Amino acid sequence: MNSTAFTPPTCHRPRVAVIGAGRVGSTLAQRIIEKNLADVVLLDVVEGWPQGIALDLMEARGVERHDRAIVGTNDYADTANADVVVVTAGRPRRPGMNRDDLIVTNAQIVAGATEQAIARSPNAIVLVVTNPLDVMTYVAWEKSGLPARRVVGMAGVLDAARFKTFISMELGVSIREIDAMVLGDHGQLMVPLPRYCTVNGIPLTELMDDRAIDRLVERTRHGGTEIVELMKTASAYFAPASAACAMVEAILRDESRILPGAAYLEGEYGLNDLFLGVPCQLGCRGVEKIVELQLDSAEREAFEASAKSVAARIHKAKELLSDKI
Numbered sequence: 001m002n003s004t005a006f007t008p009p010t011c012h013r014p015r016v017a018v019i020g021a022g023r024v025g026s027t028l029a030q031r032i033i034e035k036n037l038a039d040v041v042l043l044d045v046v047e048g049w050p051q052g053i054a055l056d057l058m059e060a061r062g063v064e065r066h067d068r069a070i071v072g073t074n075d076y077a078d079t080a081n082a083d084v085v086v087v088t089a090g091r092p093r094r095p096g097m098n099r100d101d102l103i104v105t106n107a108q109i110v111a112g113a114t115e116q117a118i119a120r121s122p123n124a125i126v127l128v129v130t131n132p133l134d135v136m137t138y139v140a141w142e143k144s145g146l147p148a149r150r151v152v153g154m155a156g157v158l159d160a161a162r163f164k165t166f167i168s169m170e171l172g173v174s175i176r177e178i179d180a181m182v183l184g185d186h187g188q189l190m191v192p193l194p195r196y197c198t199v200n201g202i203p204l205t206e207l208m209d210d211r212a213i214d215r216l217v218e219r220t221r222h223g224g225t226e227i228v229e230l231m232k233t234a235s236a237y238f239a240p241a242s243a244a245c246a247m248v249e250a251i252l253r254d255e256s257r258i259l260p261g262a263a264y265l266e267g268e269y270g271l272n273d274l275f276l277g278v279p280c281q282l283g284c285r286g287v288e289k290i291v292e293l294q295l296d297s298a299e300r301e302a303f304e305a306s307a308k309s310v311a312a313r314i315h316k317a318k319e320l321l322s323d324k325i
């Protein structure tokens, strides 16, 4: 018998830890495995819940026919060696609430979750979903101790998806033709940019009058609230999970896609020490580059107002939570 030693190739199965097995977390886990992107570890504080979701999704493989594994757990040890940690743990808002009403509760949850997850996956990229998004991304970054480029928040992909949807519905054209960009915070001061929006290369401004564009911009700004008011006991989760999944995919596959994400600014756009929605080049190292768009004076003013509001909320959160996180 030939005794030549055989060294099996080392293989790496991409692995994503999703912290929070609620609506967004479980839907995101489903998207990740059914798109064959990675194995998933789904963690929640509620005993049995993530285990049940994971078993249900494993059983769906008998129909979906993919080979990605999903494990549900309450123990951070099981999340070890993740390539991406997605933080969805925390409360969603109810009708009448502002995302900022969640700051105190969710900052404590996000701080604890990030710290525990990164202790087991020190090489991961962290993607934050919990609201209020821009402030929570800052909290996660501080707690993670990671370089800022390895922490990014999901909101702009969702906000741009909503803007694209409303444009597609208004014009009656396929959503595949539409590109849109939304900057700034994930709140009332977000900055949808009609000037950077195209329909198969045609500027939106040539296809719609200002009044129609303003109407769709306003609907985009209130897209989350519109859904909370309809659903009453929950906030949106299908489109948020799709948006987070697109960012996870860009990272895992090192796609260098340019997607809007909440990134740490160190002089870009003349701003410092905050996470804010900007076009990010996303790849396996996280935010590889921040693209600085040429904004006109109205866009610049709106973007700066958004930045000012996020900086103030980060400052307030730090004061409120200095002894808690």
Ligand SMILES: NC(=O)c1ccc[n+]([C@@H]2O[C@H](COP(=O)([O-])OP(=O)(O)OC[C@H]3O[C@@H](n4cnc5c(N)ncnc54)[C@H](O)[C@@H]3O)[C@@H](O)[C@H]2O)c1
Pocket (backbone or CB within 6 Å): 019, 020, 021, 022, 023, 024, 025, 043, 044, 045, 046, 088, 089, 090, 091, 092, 093, 102, 106, 109, 112, 113, 128, 129, 130, 131, 132, 133, 154, 155, 158, 186, 234, 235, 236, 237, 240
């Ligand atoms: N960035 C965005 O665009 C965006 C979009 C949608 C939702 N969100 C936010 O995402 C968060 C989750 O939304 P959802 O609809 O999934 O809510 P949900 O209530 O369905 O799920 C939240 C889950 O977090 C779990 N949880 C709470 N504390 C935890 C902890 N310490 N560790 C681990 N898990 C914990 C809960 O048990 C629950 O299962 C909310 O803050 C919501 O506002 C953000």
Ligand SMILES: O=C(O)C[C@H](O)C(=O)O
Pocket (backbone or CB within 6 Å): 092, 093, 099, 131, 186, 223, 224, 225, 227, 228, 235, 236, 240
């Ligand atoms: O609106 C919310 O509270 C959830 C999320 O931020 C959204 O925009 O759908």
